[in-house]
Amino acid sequence: MVFLQASSLYYKFRNSITCTDLLYNENPVNFNSQQINTLNLFAQFKKLIKLELRNIDDINLTPFQIQDNCPNLEHLDFSSHYPVSDSVMQHILDNKRRIILNCISNLTDLELELPSLSAVYMAYLVDYFPNQLTDLTISICTENMFNWIDIVGMELALSLMDKSW
Numbered sequence: 337m338v339f340l341q342a343s344s345l346y347y348k349f350r351n352s353i354t355c356t357d358l359l360y361n362e363n364p365v366n367f368n369s370q371q372i373n374t375l376n377l378f379a380q381f382k383k384l385i386k387l388e389l390r391n392i393d394d395i396n397l398t399p400f401q402i403q404d405n406c407p408n409l410e411h412l413d414f415s416s417h418y419p420v421s422d423s424v425m426q427h428i429l430d431n432k433r434r435i436i437l438n439c440i441s442n443l444t445d446l447e448l449e450l451p452s453l454s455a456v457y458m459a460y461l462v463d464y465f466p467n468q469l470t471d472l473t474i475s476i477c478t479e480n481m482f483n484w485i486d487i488v489g490m491e492l493a494l495s496l497m498d499k500s501w
Contacts, residue, residue, distance in 0.1 A: 347380070355386040362394035378405040385409060385442070391416035396424045399448065400460070403441050410442050415449040420457040429460060445471040451478040455488040462495045472499075 346353065364371040375397070378384070384406050391397050391414070398421065399414045406412075446469060453476055461472075476484060485493045 347377070350381045352383060353381055354383050356381075356384065357388040358390070360389050360391045360393060360397065362397070375401060375405055378402065381406065382408065386411040388413040389415070391418065394418075396421050398424055398428070398457075399446065400425070400428055403443060408442055411445040411447075412443060413447040413449075417451070419450050419452045419454060422454050422456045425454070425456045425460055429456070442468070444468055447471075447473040447475075449475040449477065452476055453479075453484065453488070455492055458488050458492050458496055462492065462499055465499075 346356070361374060364373050378387075385408055387402065387406060387409055389402060389412070395418045397416065397418075399412060402412060402414065403409060446465075453474060465472075479487070
């Protein structure tokens with residue numbers, strides 16, 4: 337009941353909230369007898385510019401989806417118990433229109449804390465990330481640097497390091 341009241345309060349003030357910290361749950365939220373997907377609910381927060389999101393539930397959630405639903409974000413701190421899904425990212429990469437729209441986002445600061453970082457997501461970061469991004473922080477929790485370079489390849493790892501953030 338407390339979660340529902342907090343969710344209702346968040347929703348009530350959605351037009352004025354600029355910053356929030358959320359523990360993400362993929363289960364739909366019930367508002368006025370309607371089931372609303374939590375990810376789609378983000379689009380209702382038009383003034384949200386800073387989001388700290390902890391994903392403990394959704395194996396397919398990506399930072400791209402958050403940006404897609406929160407186009408005004410300037411700062412995204414995305415932490416997940418799951419790596420970014422290669423199949424989900426490949427599906428996103430196959431839809432160039434969505435990527436182009438994402439590239440013109442307001443995002444200037446991105447912090448990622450993930451168990452690992454795949455080559456598919458790395459390619460997305462290198463090739464398609466917004467030019468105005470000035471800070472990128474990546475924390476990989478379960479891979480050491482050398483194993484990670486073996487997985488993604490030296491060329492891709494150096495391309496990410498070369499990118500002028």
